[in-house]
Amino acid sequence: xxxxDGSPFPTRLKQARIMRGLSQKQLGILAGMxxxxxxxxxxxxxxxxxAPDFKTVIAxxxxxxxxxxxxxxxxxxxxxxIMDWKASC
Amino acid sequence: xxxxDGSPFPTRLKQARIMRGLSQKQLGILAGMxxxxxxxxxxxxxxxxxAPDFKTVIAxxxxxxxxxxxxxxxxxxxxxxIMDWKASC
DNA sequence: TCACTAAGAAAGTCTTAGCGA
DNA sequence: TCGCTAAGACTTTCTTAGTGA
Numbered sequence: 001x002x003x004x005d006g007s008p009f010p011t012r013l014k015q016a017r018i019m020r021g022l023s024q025k026q027l028g029i030l031a032g033m034x035x036x037x038x039x040x041x042x043x044x045x046x047x048x049x050x051a052p053d054f055k056t057v058i059a060x061x062x063x064x065x066x067x068x069x070x071x072x073x074x075x076x077x078x079x080x081x082i083m084d085w086k087a088s089c
Numbered sequence: 090x091x092x093x094d095g096s097p098f099p100t101r102l103k104q105a106r107i108m109r110g111l112s113q114k115q116l117g118i119l120a121g122m123x124x125x126x127x128x129x130x131x132x133x134x135x136x137x138x139x140a141p142d143f144k145t146v147i148a149x150x151x152x153x154x155x156x157x158x159x160x161x162x163x164x165x166x167x168x169x170x171i172m173d174w175k176a177s178c
Numbered sequence: 179t180c181a182c183t184a185a186g187a188a189a190g191t192c193t194t195a196g197c198g199a
Numbered sequence: 200t201c202g203c204t205a206a207g208a209c210t211t212t213c214t215t216a217g218t219g220a
Contacts, residue, residue, distance in 0.1 A: 007143035008157075023180065037214055043182055050212050053190090054096035054140070057161075068097075069162035069171065072146075078156055078174055085170050112201065126193060132203055139191050142211090 010048040012071045012079070016064040017046070031059035099137040101160045101168070105153040106135070120148035 017027050024046060028038025044050040052060070054068075061068045067086055073079045106116050113135060117127025133139040141149070143157075150157045156175055162168045 005142055005144045006147055009143070024182090025180080034214090036216095039181080040183080040215085041213070044212080047182080049183090051143070052212085053094055054098070054161075055094045058095055058163075067162065067164060067167055069158040069164075069167060072143075072161040073156065073158035074147075075156060075158075078158060078171065081170060081174050082158065082167065085167050113203090114201085123193090128202080129194085129204080130192070133191080136203080138204085141191085 005048075006074075007048065007051065007072070008074050009051060009071050010046050012066075012073065013060065014046050016066050016070070020064055022063075027060070027063060030063045031056065094137075095163075096137065096140065096161070097163050098140060098160050099135050101155075101162065102149065103135050105155050105159070109153055111152075116149070116152060119152045120145065 017024070020027075022030070024042035025035075025039040028042040029035050031038075033041060041050075041052075045052055057068055057071060061071070065086070067082055070079060070082050070086075073082060106113070109116075111119070113131035114124075114128040117131040118124050120127075122130060130139075130141075134141055146157055146160060150160070154175070156171055159168060159171045159175075162171060
């Protein structure tokens with residue numbers, strides 16, 4: 001995936017990572033990546049250079065505490081609804 | 090992507106397609122695919138053999154009338170919340 | 179340590195050309 | 200017409216090895 005395909009993933013990922021106070025590399029390692037590849041891969045995801053497979057998305061969602069649907073949500077209003085649902089769990 | 094990566098995409102896609110009463114090929118063509126590739130590609134998506142890029146996901150979501158987030162939602166309860174939000178738009 | 183990147187290796191998707199029901 | 204599939208063509212992601220702040 002390149003950064004011109006309209007995916008909200010890069011932005012939502014960065015939002016959630018910053019909220020947790022993690023570096024790109026830290027987040028990758030916590031999500032189970034090898035420490036030598038975590039920095040490059042997470043940076044590529046966050047800049048929309050590449051897109052991860054869903055197994056990786058699940059791992060990131062667990063570390064960051066957000067539903068997987070959040071990463072793919074185009075509408076800001078729905079993104080809030082998703083986060084509110086998560087908070088009420 | 091293969092069908093063992095835990096993505097809810099195949100199931101959610103099929104659900105939404107059946108609700109609309111479309112064939113796999115019809116849906117692909119309506120989403121802008123060449124009529125010679127629509128059947129194979131849609132079948133691969135629905136069976137989890139391959140995963141589409143986000144541009145394709147946006148096209149499918151517009152034809153089916155569901156938010157893109159719905160396709161990637163793991164939790165049934167949240168999926169209902171997403172569909173309720175869409176219905177109230 | 180941080181964010182970030184080029185480029186080859188590796189792994190993925192897409193197209194073609196079919197199948198049986 | 201429907202759902203579905205193998206396999207080669209094609210395109211993507213991942214890893215390595217770095218950069219500059």
